[in-house]
Amino acid sequence: xxxxxxxxxxxxxxxxxxxxxxxxxxxxxxxxxxxxxxxxxxxxxxxxxxxxxxxxxxxxxxxxxxxxxxxxxxxxxxxxxxxxxxxxxxxxxxxxxxxxxxxxxxxxxxxxxxxxxxxxxxxxxxxxxxxxxxxxxxxxxxxxxxxxxxxxxxxxxxxxxxxxxxxxxxxxxxxxxxxxxxxxxxxxxxxxxxxxxxxxxxxxxxxxxxxxxxxxxxxxxxxxxxxxxxxxxxxxxxxxxxxxxxxxxxxxxxxxxxxxxxxxxxxxxxxxxxxxxxxxxxxxxxxxxxxxxxxxxxxxxxxxxxxxxxxxxxxxxxxxxxxxxxxxxxxxxxxxxxxxxxxxxxxxxxxxxxxxxxxxxxxxxxxxxxxxxxxxxxxxxxxxxxxxxxxxxxxxxxxxxxxxx
Numbered sequence: 001x002x003x004x005x006x007x008x009x010x011x012x013x014x015x016x017x018x019x020x021x022x023x024x025x026x027x028x029x030x031x032x033x034x035x036x037x038x039x040x041x042x043x044x045x046x047x048x049x050x051x052x053x054x055x056x057x058x059x060x061x062x063x064x065x066x067x068x069x070x071x072x073x074x075x076x077x078x079x080x081x082x083x084x085x086x087x088x089x090x091x092x093x094x095x096x097x098x099x100x101x102x103x104x105x106x107x108x109x110x111x112x113x114x115x116x117x118x119x120x121x122x123x124x125x126x127x128x129x130x131x132x133x134x135x136x137x138x139x140x141x142x143x144x145x146x147x148x149x150x151x152x153x154x155x156x157x158x159x160x161x162x163x164x165x166x167x168x169x170x171x172x173x174x175x176x177x178x179x180x181x182x183x184x185x186x187x188x189x190x191x192x193x194x195x196x197x198x199x200x201x202x203x204x205x206x207x208x209x210x211x212x213x214x215x216x217x218x219x220x221x222x223x224x225x226x227x228x229x230x231x232x233x234x235x236x237x238x239x240x241x242x243x244x245x246x247x248x249x250x251x252x253x254x255x256x257x258x259x260x261x262x263x264x265x266x267x268x269x270x271x272x273x274x275x276x277x278x279x280x281x282x283x284x285x286x287x288x289x290x291x292x293x294x295x296x297x298x299x300x301x302x303x304x305x306x307x308x309x310x311x312x313x314x315x316x317x318x319x320x321x322x323x324x325x326x327x328x329x330x331x332x333x334x335x336x337x338x339x340x341x342x343x344x345x346x347x348x349x350x351x352x353x354x355x356x357x358x359x360x361x362x363x364x365x366x367x368x369x370x371x372x373x374x375x376x377x378x379x380x381x382x383x384x385x386x387x388x389x390x391x392x393x394x395x396x397x398x399x400x401x402x403x404x405x
Contacts, residue, residue: 001108001112001117001118001150001195001196001198001199001200001201002108002109002112002192002195002196003089003104003106003107003108003191003192003195003238003240004106004107004108004109004192004235005087005088005089005106005107005185005187005188005189005192006087006088006106006107006232006235006403007083007084007085007086007087007088008083008084008088008105008237008401008402008403009076009081009082009083009084009141009401009402009404010081010082010084010170010400010401010402011041011080011081011082011170011399011400012079012080012082013169013170013171015041015079015080016170016172016180016400017172017174018039018041018042018080019041019042019043019075019080019081019399019400020043020172020174020180020397020398020399020400021035021036021042021043021044021047021397021398021399022035022044022395022397022398023047023144023205023206023395023396023397023398024044024047024048024144024398025128025208026344026395027044027048029048029050029051029059032044032048032051033051036048036051041075041078041080042399043075043143043144043397043398043399044398045068045071045075046068046071046072046075046139046143046398046399047068047135047143047144047398049064049065049067049068049071050064050067052067052071053067059131060127060130060131060134065134065135065138066138068135068138068139069138069139072139072141072143081399081402084184086186086187087187087188088184088185088186088187088188089104089105089106089184089185089188089191089192090104090105090169090182090183090184090185090401091103091104091105091160091163091164091182091183091185092104092105092180092181092182092239092396092400092401093164093168093179093180093181093182093183094178094179094180094394094396095178095179095394096177096178096179096247096393096394097177099247099393099394100245101241101245101246101247101394102160102164102241102242102245103239103240103241104156104160104191104195104239104240105145105182105237105238105239105401106188106191106192106195106238106239106240107235107236107237107238107403108146108148108201108235108236108238109234109235110213110214110217110218110234110235110236111229111234112201113210113213113214113236114214116382117200117201118148118200118201118202118203118210119200119201119202119203119376119379119380120203120207120210120379120384121202121203121375121378121379121383121384121385122203122207122384122385122387122389123207123335123384123387124207124208124211125208125335128208129208129211129212129215131208132208132209132211132212133211133212133215133216135212136209136212136213136216137216137219139404140404140405141402141403141404141405142209142213142236142237142402142403143398143399143402144206144209144237144396144398144399145206145209145237145238145239145396145398145401146203146205146206146209146210146213146236146237146238146239147203147204147205147206147238147239147241147392147396148201148202148203148204148206148238148239148240148241149201149202149204149240149241149242149243149246149372149375149376150198150200150201150202150240150241150242150243151198151199151200151242151243151376152242152243152244153194153195153197153198153242155194155197156191156194156195156198156242157242159190159191159194160191163183163185163191164183166183168181168182168183169182169183169184170182170400174397178394180397180400182400182401195240200380201238201240202243202375202376202379203379204241204246204372204375204390204392205390205392205395205396209236210236213236213237214236216233217233217234217236220233220405221233221234231405232403232404232405233405235403235405236403237401237402237403239396243372243373243376244372246372246392247392247393247394248369248370248371248372248375248390248391248392249344249345249346249369249391249392249393250283250345250366250367250368250369250391251317251342251343251344251345251367251369251370251388251389251390251391252342252343252344252345252347252349252352252364252365252366252367253320253325253340253341253342253343253364253365253367253388254340254341254342254343254352254355254356254360254361254363254364254365255325255329255331255339255340255361255362255363255364255365256339256340256341256360256361256362257339257362258329258362258363259328259329259330261328263294263295263363264295266294266328266329266363267294267295267299269328270292270299270301270324270328273323273324273327273328274301274302274303274304274323274324275300275301275302276292276299276300276301276302277299277300277302278297278299279297279298279299280298280299280300281298282298282349282352282353282366283349283366284300284316284366284367284368286368287316287368288302288303288304288305288316288319288368289301289302289303289316289368290303290316290320290365290366290367290368291349291365291366292363292364292365292366293349293352293353293356293363293364293365293366294356294362294363294364296356296357298366301320301324301365303316303319303320303323304319305319306322310381310383311374311377311378311381311383312378312383312384312385312386314374315370315374315378315385315386315389316367316368316370317367317370317385317386317388317389318386320365320367321334321386324365325340329363334386334387334388335387341361342387342388343355344391344393345369345391345393346391346393349366352364352366369390369391370385370389370390375389375390
């Protein structure tokens with residue numbers, strides 16, 4: 001695989017905690033507004049610029065993209081984002097409690113994405129892809145990185161460990177308790193060469209950001225008679241993590257009604273198709289188990305994959321969809337149904353109990369996390385995972401590194 005060093009915009013170390021923000025797609029407008037309140041340096045003013053406009057502003061309106069550009073230029077003018085002194089890579093380390101992951105911040109080429117060397121496992125939504133394409137084009141920048149993974153490589157691992165030998169260029173602990181640190185690698189030619197021995201990258205998180213980067217590159221290519229393929233718009237911002245260091249949390253399900261059934265009727269029908277046990281702990285113990293919270297009680301639901309199942313059909317989230325959510329609860333398309341919602345595992349199972357007990361949902365399903373190996377197996381097979389199959393933690397921060405073109 002090819003990667004490239006670049007000369008990013010970065011916040012001065014003392015401002016990094018203020019500039020760094022959660023990704024645009026893990027917070028609502030109201031949550032973004034609250035997080036950025038009294039902090040004019042937050043990158044949320046760029047990636048969710050509607051927070052600086054009147055409530056109920058259409059987040060896809062021209063005014064929002066204009067405000068994003070205005071705020072991006074302001075951050076540069078005020079010294080919150082400063083151009084690095086020359087091409088470099090970064091090692092970006094995140095620590096969430098006992099879990100630590102270290103990635104390489106670099107640019108990847110859109111041709112590798114279009115050719116399938118950067119492998120996808122998820123469909124994009126047109127509205128979200130259009131939004132990020134417009135923002136990326138108007139900014140002339142990748143405001144947030146794409147989260148990529150790869151099968152572990154000993155040479156890369158050794159070089160990353162070596163890069164951490166000195167003091168970090170920045171280090172801080174965010175309000176959510178996650179520690180962030182970065183080590184600058186001047187030039188980065190050794191790591192660039194080492195990644196040449198990695199056969200493929202996989203999109204872990206950021207399908208809309210990578211798809212929009214590729215679309216912007218195609219648009220710029222069409223408008224540039226002298227296009228060579230080496231222009232900065234052909235490259236997009238990524239952080240590359242070894243698969244062994246990633247942490248995937250469950251992506252749990254909440255269904256808002258029982259499709260005309262009473263709790264007792266649903267339990268009876270579940271028992272007819274699956275093994276059901278009452279009085280279970282909230283989190284499943286192993287793959288093939290799903291915990292069901294219904295009528296103020298947790299139950300264990302044991303699912304079996306179909307004969308000769310492909311990699312997608314063996315996923316717990318897919319077995320639940322095919323055996324329970326579709327046939328019993330009428331959730332035919334979880335991508336579009338308004339009768340189902342999803343809860344990232346970072347919220348915990350107490351959140352599921354609270355939602356059901358409060359009547360905002362009728363039943364909750366607590367899942368085993370999908371593994372990174374399953375993700376890569378599905379991507380290698382050219383298949384698509386069911387929606388809301390993976391929840392990666394910790395999340396990358398926007399604003400620590402910005403690629404402009």
